[in-house]
Amino acid sequence: MRIGIDVGGTNTDVVLVDGQRVVDSLKVPTQPDVTTGIVSVLKQLHERNGYRTDAVDAIMIGTTHFINALIERRRLAPSAAIRLGLPATAALPPMVEWPESLVEAIRGTPYLCHGGNEYDGRVITRVDRDELRRVVDDIVAKELRCVAVTSVFSPVTAEAEAEAAAIIAEHAPHLLISQSHEIGRIGLLERENATIINAALSELAIDIVRGLRTAISGLGYSAALYLSQNDGTLMDIEYARRFPVSTFASGPTNSMRGAALLSGLSDCAVVDVGGTTSDIGILQGGFPRESNVDVTVAGVRTNFRMPDVLSVGIGGGSIVGTDPSGGPDVGPQSVGHEITERALVFGGEVLTATDVAVAKGWSDLGDPERVSHLSQEYVDQILDRIVERIAEGVDRMRVSARALPLVAVGGGSILLPAELPGLGEVVHLEHHAVANAVGAALGMISGEVDRVFSVPAGQRESLLDEAKQEAVDRAVRAGAVPATVEVVDVDEVPLAYLPGNATRIRVRAVGELNLKHAAPVAEEGVRA
Amino acid sequence: MTFTLSSSDLLDLSVGAAVLGTGGGGDPHIGRLMARRAIGSGHVRVLGLDDVDDDWFVVPCAQMGAPSIGAEKLPNGAEPVQALRTLETYVGRTADAVVAVECGGINSMIPLVVAAQTGLPVVDADGMGRAFPELQMKTFAAYGVSGSPMAMAGEFGETSIIDTGGDNARMEWLARGVTMRMGGVAHISEFSMDGRDLKRTAIPGTLTLGLTIGRAVRRARTEHRPVSEALAEVVAESGYAGVRSLFNGKIVDVERTVDAGFTKGRARFRAFESAAELVVDFQNEFLTARLDGELVCVVPDLICVLDSETGEAITTDRLRYGQRVQVLGIGTPPVMRTEAALAAFGPAAFGLDTPFVPVEQLA
Numbered sequence: 001m002r003i004g005i006d007v008g009g010t011n012t013d014v015v016l017v018d019g020q021r022v023v024d025s026l027k028v029p030t031q032p033d034v035t036t037g038i039v040s041v042l043k044q045l046h047e048r049n050g051y052r053t054d055a056v057d058a059i060m061i062g063t064t065h066f067i068n069a070l071i072e073r074r075r076l077a078p079s080a081a082i083r084l085g086l087p088a089t090a091a092l093p094p095m096v097e098w099p100e101s102l103v104e105a106i107r108g109t110p111y112l113c114h115g116g117n118e119y120d121g122r123v124i125t126r127v128d129r130d131e132l133r134r135v136v137d138d139i140v141a142k143e144l145r146c147v148a149v150t151s152v153f154s155p156v157t158a159e160a161e162a163e164a165a166a167i168i169a170e171h172a173p174h175l176l177i178s179q180s181h182e183i184g185r186i187g188l189l190e191r192e193n194a195t196i197i198n199a200a201l202s203e204l205a206i207d208i209v210r211g212l213r214t215a216i217s218g219l220g221y222s223a224a225l226y227l228s229q230n231d232g233t234l235m236d237i238e239y240a241r242r243f244p245v246s247t248f249a250s251g252p253t254n255s256m257r258g259a260a261l262l263s264g265l266s267d268c269a270v271v272d273v274g275g276t277t278s279d280i281g282i283l284q285g286g287f288p289r290e291s292n293v294d295v296t297v298a299g300v301r302t303n304f305r306m307p308d309v310l311s312v313g314i315g316g317g318s319i320v321g322t323d324p325s326g327g328p329d330v331g332p333q334s335v336g337h338e339i340t341e342r343a344l345v346f347g348g349e350v351l352t353a354t355d356v357a358v359a360k361g362w363s364d365l366g367d368p369e370r371v372s373h374l375s376q377e378y379v380d381q382i383l384d385r386i387v388e389r390i391a392e393g394v395d396r397m398r399v400s401a402r403a404l405p406l407v408a409v410g411g412g413s414i415l416l417p418a419e420l421p422g423l424g425e426v427v428h429l430e431h432h433a434v435a436n437a438v439g440a441a442l443g444m445i446s447g448e449v450d451r452v453f454s455v456p457a458g459q460r461e462s463l464l465d466e467a468k469q470e471a472v473d474r475a476v477r478a479g480a481v482p483a484t485v486e487v488v489d490v491d492e493v494p495l496a497y498l499p500g501n502a503t504r505i506r507v508r509a510v511g512e513l514n515l516k517h518a519a520p521v522a523e524e525g526v527r528a
Numbered sequence: 529m530t531f532t533l534s535s536s537d538l539l540d541l542s543v544g545a546a547v548l549g550t551g552g553g554g555d556p557h558i559g560r561l562m563a564r565r566a567i568g569s570g571h572v573r574v575l576g577l578d579d580v581d582d583d584w585f586v587v588p589c590a591q592m593g594a595p596s597i598g599a600e601k602l603p604n605g606a607e608p609v610q611a612l613r614t615l616e617t618y619v620g621r622t623a624d625a626v627v628a629v630e631c632g633g634i635n636s637m638i639p640l641v642v643a644a645q646t647g648l649p650v651v652d653a654d655g656m657g658r659a660f661p662e663l664q665m666k667t668f669a670a671y672g673v674s675g676s677p678m679a680m681a682g683e684f685g686e687t688s689i690i691d692t693g694g695d696n697a698r699m700e701w702l703a704r705g706v707t708m709r710m711g712g713v714a715h716i717s718e719f720s721m722d723g724r725d726l727k728r729t730a731i732p733g734t735l736t737l738g739l740t741i742g743r744a745v746r747r748a749r750t751e752h753r754p755v756s757e758a759l760a761e762v763v764a765e766s767g768y769a770g771v772r773s774l775f776n777g778k779i780v781d782v783e784r785t786v787d788a789g790f791t792k793g794r795a796r797f798r799a800f801e802s803a804a805e806l807v808v809d810f811q812n813e814f815l816t817a818r819l820d821g822e823l824v825c826v827v828p829d830l831i832c833v834l835d836s837e838t839g840e841a842i843t844t845d846r847l848r849y850g851q852r853v854q855v856l857g858i859g860t861p862p863v864m865r866t867e868a869a870l871a872a873f874g875p876a877a878f879g880l881d882t883p884f885v886p887v888e889q890l891a
Contacts, residue, residue, distance in 0.1 A: 088683040088711070091562050091605030118711040119597050152601050188600045189558075293846070395778075396850040 001055055002515075003223070004441025005041065006062040006254050006434075007034050010275055010337040011411075013437040014041045016049055020261070020442065024049050025434040027411075029337065034065050035211045042219055053220040057515040062228035062250040062440040065208050066201050070298045077176075077203040078107035078144045081196045082135060082168075084115025084151035084160045085188075088124055094150070094192055099299040106200040109144055111135045115160040116152030121452075124152060127163045136171045146176045148199040150192040154181035155504075156452045176202040183245065183304055190294050190303035197300065198245040205244040209237045226443065226513075230306055232257045232287045233446035233510060236479065248297065249306045251436060254443075256281045256288045256307065258435030259407040261442050263427050268405040269394050272435070273412030275317040276334035280310045280393045282404070285488050287510070312393040314386055316412030317343070318353040328382045330356075330389075344370045353415050356382045363414040383415070391420045409435035445513050447474025447485075450506040464490065464505065471509040480511030529652075530579055532571040533640070533739075535564045540742030545636035546841040547741050547759075548734070550830040552813035553633015553659030554595030555843070558602065563637045565605075566644035573649040575625060577732040580651055584624035584723040587612055588655060589642045590635045590716055592663065592680075592703065597712035598634070604683035607715035608642045614687040615679035615717040627651040627726065629666065629719070631734035632659030632813075638715070653730035655719065656873075657768075657864050658830050661790060661812040663700045665873040667863055668719040671729040675699045678718035682710035731863055737766045745839040755839035756856055769859025772891040774817055774824050775799065775806040776836070779851045784844075795833075795847050797855065806855060808833070810844045815878055817855065824891040825857035826882055828864050828873050832856045857887040 001023070006013045012030045016023040026045055031037035038061065046053070069075050081094035094110035095103050102108075113135060115127040139147065147168060151160035158181040165177050178199040184191030213225060226234040228250035235246060255272040259265075266286040272279045282289040288307035295306050313332025317339040323329035335342040335350055342348035344355040345366025357363045359371040359379045398404055407427040408416045416426050431438060449471045453463055468487050475485045489508040533541075542556035549556075580586065589608055591598065616622055626639045626646075631654040643650040655666035669675060676699050677691040688706050692699040699718070707714040721729075740762040748758035760771040777799040784793035790811050797806040807818045814831035817824050825831050833842045836852035863869065865886065871877065874884045 085601070087604045087685070089602040089604070091603045092558070092565065096561055096565070116601075118601070119594075122711075124601075124711070186596070186600050188602055189561075396852070398850055 001051065001057065002441045003042070003045065003056055003059045004437040004439070005038055005059065006228075006251065006436035006440050007037065007064050008251055008436065009064060012037050012041055013434040014045055015431070015434050015437040015441050016045055016051070017438070017441045022431050022438060025431060025437065027433060034063060035208070035215055038212065039215045039219065042216070046219070054222055056221055056223045058224045058226060058513065059216060059221065060226045060228060060234060060440040060443050061212065062254045062436065063247055064251065065247070066204065066244040067248045067297070069201060069204055070197060073101060073105040075204045075207075076106045076200040077146045078142075079146040079148060079196060079200045080109045080111060080139045080144045081148045081150070081192065082111045082113055082132075082164065083192060084113050084127060084149070084164055085124060086112055086114045088116065088152060089188065092189065094196065096189070097301070098193070102298060102300065106196070107142075107144060108196065109139070109142060111138075113164070115164060117154070117157050117160060119153055119156065121153075121157050127160050127167070129167055132164055132167045133171055136168055136175070139175065140172050145174070146178070146199040146202050148178045148180070148192065148195040150180035150188070150195050152188060153186075154179070155186050155191075155450075178202060178242075183243070185303055187294070187303045190301050193300045194245055194302040194304040197297070197302065198243060201244040202242065205241045209241050213237065228254050228440045228443055230304070231290070231446065232307075232439070232443065234443040234513060245304055248304070249309070250440075252279045252281060252309045253288050253307045254436040254439035255279065255409055256283055256439065257286075257443065258437070258439030259283070259409045259429070260286045261438055262409075262429045262431060262435055263407045265405055265407060265427070268407050268427075269397060270407045270409065271390060271394060271413070271416070272410040273408065273415055274315045274410050275336050275339060275412065276313070276315040276332075277311045278314050278390055278393065278410075278412070280312065280390070280397050281307055282397050287488060308397070310393050310397050312389055314353065314389055314415070316352070316354045316415065320351040320353065320356065320382055328378060328385065330382055330385050353382070353386060353412070357414045362417070365414070383417070386415050387417065387420060390416065391423055394420070394423055408432065443513070444510045445475055445478050445480035446508055446510045447471045447476070447478055447480070448506070448508045449474070450504070452504050455503050467505050467507045468509070471507040475509045475511050479514050481514045482511070485509050485511030529576040531574050533574050534571045535567045535569070537739060538564055538567075538637070540746060541636060541735075541739050542742065543745050543840060544738035544740065544742035545632055546843070547745070547832050547834070548636070548738055548830065549632035549659040549841060549843065550813045550832055551810055551841075551844040552661065553630065553635065554598065556634050556637055558599060559591070559634040559637030559641075562603070562605065563640040563644065566641045570644065572640050572643045574652050574735060575649045577651060577653045577727055577730060580625060580723040580726060582722065582724040582727075585621040585720065586625045586627055586651060586723060586726045587615060587623045587717050587720045588627050588629045588668070589639045590629040591638050591713060592716050593707045593713035595634065601711055601713060603713070603715065606685070607681040607683060608638055609645045610681040610685065610687060611679045611715045611717040612642055612646070614681060614689065615677065615720055618677050618679065618689050619720060623648055624723075625649045625651050627730065628654040628735065630654060630656040630659055631731075631738055632656065635659075636735070636738055650735070651726065651730070652735040653726070653732050654734045655730060657731040657734055657860055658828065659813055660873055663703070663718075664696045665877065666719070667731060667869055667872075668721070668729050669696050670866075670868045670872040673719050673721050673725055673729055675718045678703060678716060680706055680710070680714045680716050682714055686710070731767070731861060733766050737762070737768070740765070749839055755834055756854060759856065763858060767861040769861065769886060769888055772825070772857040772859070772887050773854065774831070774857050774891055775804075775819065775855040777804070777806065777853065779847055779849055779853060782847045782849065791844060793844065797853065808855070811878060812844065814844065815880065816882065817857065819891075823882060823885070825887045826875055826880070826884060826890075827878060828860050828869070828884075829887040830858035830860065832858060857891055859887045
């Protein structure tokens with residue numbers, strides 16, 4: 001058996017899964033201390049089901065710990081940002097456009113050093129060992145504890161970053177180092193920003209991982225522990241210690257993955273209707289489509305891989321008001337998690353989207369008598385607005401005019417009818433309210449290759465095969481069952497401005513988690 | 529008209545410069561950050577074209593190369609001024625003012641960096657009136673100003689002078705080679721001229737136009753009024769021939785290919801309430817717009833694809849199915865529509881067999 005937990009901003013959802021079957025599920029309010037909340041929900045799950053804790057093979061957690069710490073500027077470690085690129089890049093030093101409060105919160109200290117490469121892999125300047133040693137001395141003197149290393153064009157060649165990291169580690173082994181080529185893609189400032197954020201979260205990551213492991217073994221579990229990543233696969237917690245930013249968007253990703261698993265659809269649109277917003281995403285081959293634009297997190301532009309999600313200001317708690325022309329309107333204001341006190345059907349005084357769905361007879365939540373005064377015409381007008389806004393959002397997210405099935409999940413999915421105009425059937429699911437926890441529980445293991453290859457004429461196929469095999473091997477090494485590993489994504493981008501037919505090849509292979517392999521936690525984390 | 533520009537104006541200018549980029553010109557983001565650092569809490573003095581003395585020595589400044597490389601290998605910061613100084617030394621004259629080569633995209637910002645670092649004024653004008661993919665596509669060249677000598681600077685402090693006499697195409701070709709060796713991006717000063725020639729060949733008021741377009745977009749958004757209306761007001765006050773709303777709808781298809789360093793392609797838009805279809809062809813920038821097969825706007829007039837909600841310009845590499853957009857045409861000023869100008873950057877210069885017809889007559 002496995003347990004999946006998704007810690008959201010409002011609720012923490014948990015499911016107990018046997019094979020592919022959902023045995024039980026629970027939804028409780030998220031507590032300020034996330035780990036305490038996880039412990040309490042695990043206790044409740046155990047009380048309700050009385051399973052043997054040693055029958056649980058793995059516990060998967062999708063968590064907002066790290067993104068919240070960043071947004072609230074809590075428990076961020078003092079960090080240095082070393083950039084390798086001199087004499088290039090000095091025009092805009094690290095953290096040039098960060099909010100002042102965030103720079104202060106991490107005591108962010110920029111260092112510009114030599115190193116880095118040109119677009120075609122040529123060296124700009126060599127990494128300077130003495131220069132780096134002086135920088136490390138200064139970092140130690142300033143009592144900074146984490147280091148982000150970013151070199152120019154490291155997604156093309158990571159040699160300079162690796163060399164610098166080795167020098168830093170040799171000179172000051174206690175520093176926690178994040179390297180940008182492992183975190184982001186081309187686009188120096190955005191990749192560097194993501195790397196600095198990762199560095200500043202790396203102490204917290206160690207603490208959280210230790211805390212979760214202690215808490216879970218304290219409850220008698222010997223299960224392996226995994227965290228959900230932005231791309232819908234799992235990382236073991238050793239890996240999570242090194243890449244906390246990989247958890248930033250696991251919430252919407254888990255919802256989408258859960259929708260895929262519960263519906264059996266691998267290519268579809270998913271709308272997750274929450275309390276305040278509806279998150280719309282697209283599944284391709286069972287995984288969320290990635291955003292290809294920069295994502296601003298806590299006021300900082302970054303470019304790490306995130307699912308492409310469109311948020312529409314409509315949820316179960318959306319307040320019904322009037323639009324400028326006097327007609328009925330819904331959202332974006334919402335009663336949020338206070339819905340169980342403030343919505344009419346729950347005895348409150350605010351007319352919400354949920355009340356309207358109850359009045360229409362689509363839901364039996366609360367006391368329907370309290371909304372019986374609403375005219376059918378008014379109710380239909382409001383539901384039309386909701387459907388219109390969500391349908392527009394779904395249409396925006398499609399990549400072509402081809403029809404895509406739409407799966408609705410989340411507590412607020414009662415707002416949606418069985419069919420949307422222009423989009424067809426809406427698939428409603430059992431366990432829809434905990435799809436995110438299902439997505440976490442049934443997460444897969446991935447292996448990835450992302451490199452710039454020089455492709456000689458006639459050798460494209462063999463190079464691709466080589467890259468695919470490497471991705472498969474990495475997935476297996478990370479804990480996937482070999483027979484289940486499949487290549488799910490091959491992306492070839494010819495770099496037009498490079499000589500020698502340079503092509504960036506990205507291959508991702510995914511397989512089911514090998515539960516037998518899962519038990520002993522590796523010394524060095526792997527996701528490959 | 530003389531005015532001063534401070535860091536707080538740069539965000540508006542970058543929004544306006546993206547609109548004038550007509551789908552290309554490179555993301556002004558990096559340029560804006562460089563200008564912001566250079567200006568700091570100070571300001572840059574902007575002179576109207578009429579305020580330029582006939583005998584002044586005016587130097588156009590720009591960044592050249594692939595924008596995608598520029599977003600990864602940032603400049604050292606000294607290159608733009610170094611290119612200027614190198615040119616001054618070679619010619620034996622000292623600049624009295626700088627000016628933009630291209631008012632659309634990232635190159636709207638580079639002269640501001642130079643002006644802030646040197647204290648020189650920047651002239652409210654440019655040589656393209658929008659963004660174009662090639663260096664010789666400018667009014668300066670069309671009206672006989674020589675591009676040579678051209679000064680280039682890279683991040684190592686290295687400089688290069690290219691002097692091909694009157695052959696601008698050869699200058700461009702050699703400069704491309706040097707740029708690639710410098711790592712894909714170089715800063716340049718070229719087409720230096722006296723004030724008399726600048727007044728004869730430049731497109732006036734384009735820095736102000738970028739600023740006022742940016743402000744209009746921002747205000748339209750806060751006041752919830754149509755961006756096209758707000759833009760029409762500010763464009764009417766410029767020397768441009770006005771704004772035409774070409775289309776409102778969503779993107780239903782985008783095709784793209786990379787060919788000889790250019791991104792070429794075609795986007796299709798479908799109207800919300802009817803079956804009308806707009807087809808826009810592009811080569812880095814938008815070239816033609818056809819409504820149900822009929823030409824409604826053609827280069828050098830500007831085709832601007834704006835996000836319906838934010839009013840911000842969408843570049844050709846970010847066009848995507850499902851986006852709600854409004855498409856506007858902006859008519860260029862007379863100086864960009866003469867026979868000589870159209871030979872440099874009209875439809876024929878892009879291999880199109882459509883004759884140029886002003887957008888005001890088409891739409």
